[in-house]
Amino acid sequence: MSGKLNSSFLTGNALSRRDALKGIGAAAAMTTAPGFVRYAQSQPSTPIRIGFQAHRTGIGAAYGRWYERTTAAAVKLINDGGGINGRPVEIITEDDGTDAARGAEVVEKFANQHHVDIVYGTLFSHVVVGSAPAAGELKIPYYVVSEGYHVASGQMNRWVLQPGITDVRAQCHAVAPWISQNVGKKVTMIYPDYAFGHDHRDFFAPAIEAQGGEVIAKIAIPPTETTFTRYLPQIPPQTDVIYHVMVGPAVLTFVKELGEFYGGGGPKLFGFIDSLEAVDLRSPGLEFLEGSHFWEGMARYRQTDASEHEIAYRDTVGLDDNGASVNDKRDVSTAGHMFGCWETLHVIKQAMEAADYKGPEDRARLVEATEAISELPESLAHPQGDKIFDGKVHQVFGRQNISLVENGTLKVVHRTSIEDGRYESDTDYTTQPL
Amino acid sequence: MTEVRSNATRIWLLHAAVIVLLLAGNFLLPEYHRGMFSRALVLATYAMGYNLLFGYTGLLSLGHAMFFAAGMYGAGLPVYHLGWDVPLVFATGIAAAGLLSLAVGVLALRTTGVAFMIVTMMFAQIFFLATLYFTTWTRGEEGLVLQPTTRAIEFAGNTISLSDPSTRYLVALTLFAIVLLVSLRLVKSSFGRTLVAIRENEERVRMLGYNVFATKLLAVVFSGLVCGAAGAAYGLLFGYVGSGFASSQYSILALLYVLLGGAATTLGPLVGTLFMFYVIDYTSGLTSAYLLLVGVVLIILILFFPKGLLGTIREKWLPWLP
Numbered sequence: 001m002s003g004k005l006n007s008s009f010l011t012g013n014a015l016s017r018r019d020a021l022k023g024i025g026a027a028a029a030m031t032t033a034p035g036f037v038r039y040a041q042s043q044p045s046t047p048i049r050i051g052f053q054a055h056r057t058g059i060g061a062a063y064g065r066w067y068e069r070t071t072a073a074a075v076k077l078i079n080d081g082g083g084i085n086g087r088p089v090e091i092i093t094e095d096d097g098t099d100a101a102r103g104a105e106v107v108e109k110f111a112n113q114h115h116v117d118i119v120y121g122t123l124f125s126h127v128v129v130g131s132a133p134a135a136g137e138l139k140i141p142y143y144v145v146s147e148g149y150h151v152a153s154g155q156m157n158r159w160v161l162q163p164g165i166t167d168v169r170a171q172c173h174a175v176a177p178w179i180s181q182n183v184g185k186k187v188t189m190i191y192p193d194y195a196f197g198h199d200h201r202d203f204f205a206p207a208i209e210a211q212g213g214e215v216i217a218k219i220a221i222p223p224t225e226t227t228f229t230r231y232l233p234q235i236p237p238q239t240d241v242i243y244h245v246m247v248g249p250a251v252l253t254f255v256k257e258l259g260e261f262y263g264g265g266g267p268k269l270f271g272f273i274d275s276l277e278a279v280d281l282r283s284p285g286l287e288f289l290e291g292s293h294f295w296e297g298m299a300r301y302r303q304t305d306a307s308e309h310e311i312a313y314r315d316t317v318g319l320d321d322n323g324a325s326v327n328d329k330r331d332v333s334t335a336g337h338m339f340g341c342w343e344t345l346h347v348i349k350q351a352m353e354a355a356d357y358k359g360p361e362d363r364a365r366l367v368e369a370t371e372a373i374s375e376l377p378e379s380l381a382h383p384q385g386d387k388i389f390d391g392k393v394h395q396v397f398g399r400q401n402i403s404l405v406e407n408g409t410l411k412v413v414h415r416t417s418i419e420d421g422r423y424e425s426d427t428d429y430t431t432q433p434l
Numbered sequence: 435m436t437e438v439r440s441n442a443t444r445i446w447l448l449h450a451a452v453i454v455l456l457l458a459g460n461f462l463l464p465e466y467h468r469g470m471f472s473r474a475l476v477l478a479t480y481a482m483g484y485n486l487l488f489g490y491t492g493l494l495s496l497g498h499a500m501f502f503a504a505g506m507y508g509a510g511l512p513v514y515h516l517g518w519d520v521p522l523v524f525a526t527g528i529a530a531a532g533l534l535s536l537a538v539g540v541l542a543l544r545t546t547g548v549a550f551m552i553v554t555m556m557f558a559q560i561f562f563l564a565t566l567y568f569t570t571w572t573r574g575e576e577g578l579v580l581q582p583t584t585r586a587i588e589f590a591g592n593t594i595s596l597s598d599p600s601t602r603y604l605v606a607l608t609l610f611a612i613v614l615l616v617s618l619r620l621v622k623s624s625f626g627r628t629l630v631a632i633r634e635n636e637e638r639v640r641m642l643g644y645n646v647f648a649t650k651l652l653a654v655v656f657s658g659l660v661c662g663a664a665g666a667a668y669g670l671l672f673g674y675v676g677s678g679f680a681s682s683q684y685s686i687l688a689l690l691y692v693l694l695g696g697a698a699t700t701l702g703p704l705v706g707t708l709f710m711f712y713v714i715d716y717t718s719g720l721t722s723a724y725l726l727l728v729g730v731v732l733i734i735l736i737l738f739f740p741k742g743l744l745g746t747i748r749e750k751w752l753p754w755l756p
Binding site: 113134157194 | 464465466469470473559563566567569570573574575576577578579580581582597599672673674676677678679683714715718719722724725
């Protein structure tokens with residue numbers, strides 16, 4: 001055997017036809033293998049790999065489903081337009097289970113096993129906060145679409161950025177003037193008795209006071225409650241407006257019981273669409289919401305004055321006029337938040353192109369390029385509206401929609417200015433080393 | 435007599451080999467798996483604490499997440515709010531879990547069986563809700579980030595950062611190894627045999643003159659201390675403290691790890707924890723319906739290994755396994 005090999009090697013012509021055919025076959029098989037294609041092509045067409053931390057299971061699954069659809073639509077648009085720096089974008093999705101510990105594991109998996117360029121995604125604050133240390137230690141940019149105040153609060157690190165959706169503090173600030181001028185000055189707040197609700201309590205109360213209004217009662221509902229009738233009598237009779245931010249499966253019960261308690265009368269209602277994302281507004285029990293107002297990050301229902309960019313965005317994502325899937329009208333979207341995925345991916349594209357991003361060695365430059373972004377004009381990349389990104393606090397600021405429930409749909413009646421939501425912050429991530 | 439001595443040698447060799455293998459893992463495992471093992475070792479320590487009570491003493495608690503979280507908050511809050519040093523807060527974490535387990539033990543041990551399960555679950559729920567309620571200090575479900583600068587130990591002029599992957603792994607392994615060897619020593623001691631006797635026939639133990647309540651209380655406290663140490667370590671090593679770790683899910687996870695690995699086996703918690711980590715990690719890469727696959731795998735495991743992996747192996751092939 002070895003003699004034959006030696007002979008072949010020395011003479012150089014011992015390759016039989018069978019061996020040649022085997023070699024050609026093997027080579028053909030290799031070139032069709034996905035891995036081979038990736039490396040055989042020239043460097044510029046190697047995909048930019050983005051790790052998408054998604055809520056596929058757990059309490060955030062409804063958001064996760066629509067975050068995935070919006071992400072897929074945005075990536076298709078970006079790739080159809082030539083990708084980023086001429087390279088296609090590839091999304092690698094991992095389920096974080098809407099769990100903080102798993103979220104951190106997923107970030108590690110993206111960085112150390114999938115070898116992605118950056119990590120992006122996810123809504124629920126605890127997953128973001130739980131994952132942030134891993135992102136910082138691994139020095140991998142982590143773009144979140146969470147609307148939590150955690151980024152601007154300064155407790156994250158320089159690798160965590162939120163450039164595609166405003167935070168809850170800005171939202172509270174922005175809606176306070178309109179509530180004070182149009183709904184009433186005496187406010188009773190009903191909110192879940194944990195951090196999400198406490199953020200609303202702590203940020204909205206001073207904002208409404210600055211407008212000459214006041215919060216006359218703060219009713220915190222423990223997260224274990226499934227019925228709310230014993231809390232409703234605590235609402236002071238002089239209340240002009242009830243500000244409610246209940247979330248979770250019990251929200252339908254809450255609205256129904258609130259409606260039955262007042263029997264069609266009572267104070268006006270102002271809520272956050274977080275309560276009813278992915279829920280059909282025509283669901284039984286929600287008729288009590290007719291005539292009330294909601295904050296929406298982006299309009300669920302197609303508005304008569306929707307911009308061409310907004311219409312293009314809705315068509316690309318696959319939303320019908322009611323904000324449900326074009327394939328299933330019962331599959332209601334999380335329109336108030338999911339635009340953040342679309343816009344964040346476009347910010348990533350903008351920053352990568354500004355940084356001339358080539359690979360993981362350019363991650364620090366990518367963060368700096370993102371921090372250098374300031375104005376984000378309304379466009380197909382930013383269909384929700386123009387925005388201002390504050391590179392020091394790693395947070396974007398934008399316009400908010402206030403919508404009226406009318407005939408079981410939401411009609412935008414006011415759009416705040418960007419300045420309405422701005423607030424002072426001492427946070428400056430740019431002083432942290434990369 | 436020779437066989438007993440031979441078994442003892444085997445047992446110590448086996449445990450030493452496991453620790454050496456895990457030590458080698460720090461140098462041989464790919465980066466991602468080293469990170470996974472770091473987390474698994476801390477949670478396996480938590481499961482070992484649970485095993486002492488459930489596996490050896492026969493007390494099924496559904497509230498052990500409170501001890502894990504007590505350790506985590508006991509360490510995390512002083513770091514976050516007061517800037518205390520890591521060694522000190524590790525001690526305060528363990529102390530917090532110890533005190534809580536003593537208080538819960540005194541009250542919960544007045545009950546037995548299903549009532550004990552319910553009472554421990556209720557105490558854990560109170561603890562969980564307290565972490566949500568005191569948002570000003572805990573940030574509730576959102577949690578707190580412990581920055582890397584606060585997770586460093588000054589030692590002989592050097593700074594040891596717990597956010598370094600290798601250091602983290604070695605610290606997790608050290609904690610695991612200490613608890614494993616102490617557990618092994620404990621279950622082989624007269625105290626450990628008393629715990630097993632209580633599990634098998636509490637009335638008979640009482641009749642023999644043992645103070646069953648005091649022994650069980652000691653087991654609860656020891657279990658709480660170990661779980662608290664694991665919780666403190668988790669917060670300090672991975673830089674996050676959140677109320678999710680106090681939720682009932684984490685009480686169930688400890689039970690699951692122990693049942694899968696084998697209740698009342700010293701190495702079972704490690705096997706069960708690694709098994710669950712990798713089943714979830716692997717199946718989640720196959721399909722978005724991976725929880726279904728995890729369920730099927732667990733059912734198959736229970737069918738073929740009714741006493742957990744090591745429990746069944748011990749029953750069928752290796753009776754000397756502790």
